[in-house]
Amino acid sequence: MVGITYEDFLDLDHDPDDTELVCAFYVEPAADQSPESAASRVASESSNGTWAELQVEGSVTDLSATACGIEEATVAGRADRDGYRVTVAYPDALFEPGNMPQVLSCIAGNILGMKAVDRIRLQDCEWPEPLATSFPGPQFGTGVRTEIFDAGDRPITATVPKPKVGLSTAQHAQIGYEAWTGGLDLLKDDENLTDQDFNPFEDRLTESLAMRDRAEDETGEKKSYLLNVTGTGSDMLERVDMAAEHGCEYVMVDVVTCGWAAVQQVRERCEHHGLAIHAHRAMHAAFDRLPDHGVSMRVVAQIARLCGVDQIHTGTADLGKLANEDTVGINEWLYADLHGLADVLPMASGGLHPGLVPELVDRCGTTIGVQAGGGVHGHPDGTHAGAKALRAAVDAVAAGRDIETAAEETPELATALETWGTETPR
Numbered sequence: 001m002v003g004i005t006y007e008d009f010l011d012l013d014h015d016p017d018d019t020e021l022v023c024a025f026y027v028e029p030a031a032d033q034s035p036e037s038a039a040s041r042v043a044s045e046s047s048n049g050t051w052a053e054l055q056v057e058g059s060v061t062d063l064s065a066t067a068c069g070i071e072e073a074t075v076a077g078r079a080d081r082d083g084y085r086v087t088v089a090y091p092d093a094l095f096e097p098g099n100m101p102q103v104l105s106c107i108a109g110n111i112l113g114m115k116a117v118d119r120i121r122l123q124d125c126e127w128p129e130p131l132a133t134s135f136p137g138p139q140f141g142t143g144v145r146t147e148i149f150d151a152g153d154r155p156i157t158a159t160v161p162k163p164k165v166g167l168s169t170a171q172h173a174q175i176g177y178e179a180w181t182g183g184l185d186l187l188k189d190d191e192n193l194t195d196q197d198f199n200p201f202e203d204r205l206t207e208s209l210a211m212r213d214r215a216e217d218e219t220g221e222k223k224s225y226l227l228n229v230t231g232t233g234s235d236m237l238e239r240v241d242m243a244a245e246h247g248c249e250y251v252m253v254d255v256v257t258c259g260w261a262a263v264q265q266v267r268e269r270c271e272h273h274g275l276a277i278h279a280h281r282a283m284h285a286a287f288d289r290l291p292d293h294g295v296s297m298r299v300v301a302q303i304a305r306l307c308g309v310d311q312i313h314t315g316t317a318d319l320g321k322l323a324n325e326d327t328v329g330i331n332e333w334l335y336a337d338l339h340g341l342a343d344v345l346p347m348a349s350g351g352l353h354p355g356l357v358p359e360l361v362d363r364c365g366t367t368i369g370v371q372a373g374g375g376v377h378g379h380p381d382g383t384h385a386g387a388k389a390l391r392a393a394v395d396a397v398a399a400g401r402d403i404e405t406a407a408e409e410t411p412e413l414a415t416a417l418e419t420w421g422t423e424t425p426r
């Protein structure tokens with residue numbers, strides 16, 4: 001038997017091997033804690049230690065995490081605080097392979113509420129091969145552009161009918177028709193539209209897909225629908241089956257509000273049907289908005305990729321209406337190799353309109369999705385014109401042309417530029 005205390009979880013000479021999960025935290029120790037004592041408590045409480053000295057079998061310590069790096073660090077708005085970047089290495093045996101809730105209960109669990117730290121934020125993770133490959137990853141990722149659409153390497157386009165909820169099924173489907181025939185690739189449900197009486201799920205599915213088929217016939221282009229299946233676990237699986245049955249290529253899930261266990265279940269079912277998964281991140285800002293506490297959007301995106309979503313909202317590189325964190329950095333991680341797992345297509349959304357597309361593509365490149373709700377349906381001439389304007393802007397920018405010239409050929413784009421210019425809505 002060996003006695004273990006907090007101090008046993010600190011070893012600044014420890015060099016993680018390639019089977020360990022390495023996490024980077026931003027930590028502000030409490031007044032009565034040194035950086036070392038705070039770091040050891042982070043490693044201990046996120047693996048298998050606690051506040052009292054324990055007598056344990058030697059093998060138990062094989063599951064113990066190690067705080068192996070402490071560097072001074074500052075984050076926005078906290079320059080006057082003593083902050084540190086604390087690196088913690090977790091042994092593979094601590095984790096149940098393929099179980100994301102269990103992993104998060106370790107690295108983003110109780111430690112976020114410890115009194116030993118005034119602030120703590122999980123900033124980044126280096127996922128080792130054994131753990132990473134115990135998750136399925138995406139089925140399609142950026143491949144959706146060619147496997148579902150004939151979009152080549154241009155951004156794919158999407159629109160959410162606005163108002164977010166309250167439209168009838170017929171109105172919703174009609175908006176879809178106008179958007180698709182206006183040149184957009186995807187109709188998308190809003191994050192809070194599920195199976196309410198004014199627009200029931202199955203009716204919305206069948207009527208929207210009927211309009212989709214008409215639009216495909218008229219345009220000769222592939223079109224699809226980000227159908228929101230968010231609900232209870234069993235409801236979601238039923239809705240995924242319904243989507244497949246009716247010939248939809250995608251489902252959309254509010255991944256944060258549903259929880260990762262549900263996302264993993266949906267991923268399994270989507271594999272069975274060959275459906276792509278669009279991840280909406282509603283509620284992410286509850287834990288990633290403040291730079292000094294919580295869990296970063298970078299880590300949320302990493303978790304989503306491992307769990308197998310094909311597309312996820314990562315912000316507009318600060319061009320839109322919502323606060324964003326490091327869109328470009330997160331996107332680069334979603335494209336990068338991850339032990340052979342597929343990549344993910346980032347979706348830019350939130351206050352976008354045609355006038356913002358050039359700067360967006362400048363900052364984020366063309367391997368993205370561009371979603372505009374207000375930026376399409378708020379067009380002075382309505383949805384169809386708004387869709388034509390967005391598509392014309394995306395096509396022009398993807399071809400390296402300026403949108404002012406494109407606006408000469410597409411009056412709907414000219415109207416959009418007159419209306420919104422290149423302003424960021426507030």
Ligand SMILES: O=C(O)[C@@](O)(COP(=O)(O)O)[C@H](O)[C@H](O)COP(=O)(O)O
Nearest residue numbers: 160313315322349350351352372373374
């Ligand atoms: O409800 C909305 O606000 C949107 O439908 C955008 O509408 P607009 O196009 O009309 O702005 C999306 O949910 C947000 O973009 C989500 O945020 P994020 O992409 O940052 O996760």
Ligand SMILES: [Mg+2]
Nearest residue numbers: 160164190191
């Ligand atoms: Mg929305």
